[in-house]
Amino acid sequence: MTLTELRYIVAVARERHFGRAAEACFVSQPTLSVAIKKLEEELDVKIFERGANEITVTPLGADIVQQAQSVIEQASAIKEIAKRGKDPLAGALRLGIIYTIGPYLLPELVRHVIDDYPQMPLMLQENFTVKLLDMLRTGELDCAIIAEPFPDTGLAVAPLYDEPFKIAAPSHHPFAQRESVSSEELKNETMLLLGAGHCFRDQVLEVCPEFARFSSNAEGIRKSFEGSSLETIKHMVASGMGVTVVPALSVPQQAQQHLRFIPFTAPVPTRRVVLAWRRTFTRYEAIAALRNAVHACRLPEVTFLS
Incomplete structure (x- = not known):
């Protein structure tokens, strides 16, 4: 053997x-x-x-x-x-990350890791939460950045940050002139959602449970659309097809010509982003270094967690 x-x-x-x-x-x-x-x-x-x-x-x-x-x-x-024994950070770190975090966190995170820990290159895998958890379990990944909640798999977990949600609406929509909008008001809108498999879709449905059931005749619901990515959905919103909910990090820093992002009224819905790894993974210094690199990133509106 x-x-x-x-x-x-x-x-x-x-x-x-x-x-x-x-x-x-x-x-x-x-x-x-x-x-x-x-x-x-x-x-x-x-x-x-x-x-x-x-x-x-x-x-x-x-x-x-x-x-x-x-x-x-x-x-x-x-x-x-x-x-x-030679260098606790030596060697590649296999990192998984979910689709609704990767595009907005990775560019700056990778730069920090390259600058601060050049001996620890990141090998990246972007996927759904369920797939990343399976890859962690089978040893294909060392750690993963995902959002709670997720099935309890006996993993070690360290919190990274809490991220608020925002509403995206076309620039001509009445919401675009508002300082804030309540989740209750969304049930009267055409809502654009991520497709099945995205954990962010489930988090949005917790904020707006009316959209958990699809019906063209239900009161307050005209129709729901599904998209493959947040960027696709934002383009659909900009073209006037409806409104959506997005995580704060996905909001562009520059003003958008046809798109407006509006805060929620209190209580503001948020998601908790965490770093997860197998308890048998022995490179504790690498986990700490990655967490430090995340906290060194400039992430507008998020609340970092110790």
């Missing part, structure tokens, strides 16, 4: 496909298949059920894959301990 074979079974369990797992491990499919067959013969168990179109993990195989992931992490920890 080798670490390479353990990495192969973890990859197959994740991808549910021998070809994709082989690509992820940078080996040919025959090489990966032969190695896994050898491991199954050595253990005298069947780890995977091989179907015509899908690979499934057997119940006993799931336990073996979980233990294999733990062994891989522990082996990696030995290398990290050795590195820390």
